[in-house]
Amino acid sequence: MPDSVVLDPVDLEILRLLQNDARTTYRDLAAAVGVAPSTCLDRVARLRRSGVILGHALRMDPAKLGRPLEALLSVQVRPHRRELIGPFVERVRALPESRALFHLTGPDDYLVHVAVAGTADLQRLVLDEFTSRREVARVETRLIFQQWTCGPMLPPAATA
Amino acid sequence: MPDSVVLDPVDLEILRLLQNDARTTYRDLAAAVGVAPSTCLDRVARLRRSGVILGHALRMDPAKLGRPLEALLSVQVRPHRRELIGPFVERVRALPESRALFHLTGPDDYLVHVAVAGTADLQRLVLDEFTSRREVARVETRLIFQQWTCGPMLPPAATA
DNA sequence: TCTGAAAACACCGCTCA
DNA sequence: TGAGCGGTGTTTTCAGA
Numbered sequence: 001m002p003d004s005v006v007l008d009p010v011d012l013e014i015l016r017l018l019q020n021d022a023r024t025t026y027r028d029l030a031a032a033v034g035v036a037p038s039t040c041l042d043r044v045a046r047l048r049r050s051g052v053i054l055g056h057a058l059r060m061d062p063a064k065l066g067r068p069l070e071a072l073l074s075v076q077v078r079p080h081r082r083e084l085i086g087p088f089v090e091r092v093r094a095l096p097e098s099r100a101l102f103h104l105t106g107p108d109d110y111l112v113h114v115a116v117a118g119t120a121d122l123q124r125l126v127l128d129e130f131t132s133r134r135e136v137a138r139v140e141t142r143l144i145f146q147q148w149t150c151g152p153m154l155p156p157a158a159t160a
Numbered sequence: 161m162p163d164s165v166v167l168d169p170v171d172l173e174i175l176r177l178l179q180n181d182a183r184t185t186y187r188d189l190a191a192a193v194g195v196a197p198s199t200c201l202d203r204v205a206r207l208r209r210s211g212v213i214l215g216h217a218l219r220m221d222p223a224k225l226g227r228p229l230e231a232l233l234s235v236q237v238r239p240h241r242r243e244l245i246g247p248f249v250e251r252v253r254a255l256p257e258s259r260a261l262f263h264l265t266g267p268d269d270y271l272v273h274v275a276v277a278g279t280a281d282l283q284r285l286v287l288d289e290f291t292s293r294r295e296v297a298r299v300e301t302r303l304i305f306q307q308w309t310c311g312p313m314l315p316p317a318a319t320a
Numbered sequence: 321t322c323t324g325a326a327a328a329c330a331c332c333g334c335t336c337a
Numbered sequence: 338t339g340a341g342c343g344g345t346g347t348t349t350t351c352a353g354a
Binding site: 004005007015018019021022023050051052053054055056057058059060061062063064065066067068072089092093095096098099100101102103104105106108111115116117121140142143144145146147148149150151153154155156 | 175213217219228255281
């Protein structure tokens with residue numbers, strides 16, 4: 001499987017439309033793009049096989065699920081060795097509060113995006129799940145005032 | 161619309177299953193949860209109306225789209241006033257490289273998650289779109305080695 | 321919330337350029 | 338090789354109870 005995939009304008013338009021609503025029917029997709037529904041089906045199947053489309057995810061509102069407060073935790077893991085960071089990553093991923101986890105360059109090794117019920121819950125999370133761990137050298141907490149998802153993420157220099 | 165929504169075990173199970181694969185049919189959903197397909201349809205429609213489900217998104221591989229390098233940019237906007245940050249946010253959201261944008265507490269006002277073709281593209285992005293702007297006081301760039309999405313994000317203390 | 325029926329859809333073969 | 342067409346099984350969706 002090649003690292004990058006060749007996408008023609010039809011593929012790009014399909015991806016753009018599916019990003020707005022991933023449940024768009026192939027019939028509507030076909031009408032919008034200007035090809036036959038079966039061609040759309042074929043294109044989407046190919047995009048899935050080639051790994052461009054990883055899957056279909058549900059976008060949910062954390063606040064509506066009782067987690068109105070979101071934060072980013074910058075975490076320094078010391079010493080930064082495989083035998084420590086492997087379990088650390090798995091533990092963080094298993095937390096119900098975790099939304100995303102990044103391994104980064106720079107002084108802070110990890111960034112954890114969490115959603116919690118409130119400041120008390122956040123404090124508990126930081127103290128019990130992070131700073132209490134021996135391998136966690138430092139945690140810096142920043143609250144998220146507002147967030148935006150951007151997009152559509154399409155290839156640089158799109159073939160128009 | 162209330163800030164938080166009351167979810168029964170059926171709702172939670174539906175959300176859990178749809179998060180793994182948002183294209184699961186109502187028939188399969190019904191079989192897994194133990195209710196009729198029409199009930200599933202009704203529940204999902206209600207979850208959509210109540211705002212718990214925001215939509216169905218396509219998960220795509222940035223690398224396959226010619227953007228194999230991802231980074232987080234910490235941006236300080238000075239002075240941090242509405243008439244400056246409004247346009248700043250809109251400009252960043254409109255960049256094809258932007259994946260997500262956060263307004264944060266702490267010394268750095270914004271965090272921008274970007275996907276680019278390579279280090280040269282990243283340098284161009286930082287210089288031309290950020291540091292060249294008068295309102296941008298400082299940009300700190302950290303590369304993303306690896307990232308994980310976590311989940312399922314469900315209510316704290318789930319009603320069992 | 322379920323049952324059942326009707327409409328819409330996905331998805332497979334095939335044919336044609 | 339890739340696009341388009343039609344048939345079939347499945348899924349969705351809407352009554353009514």
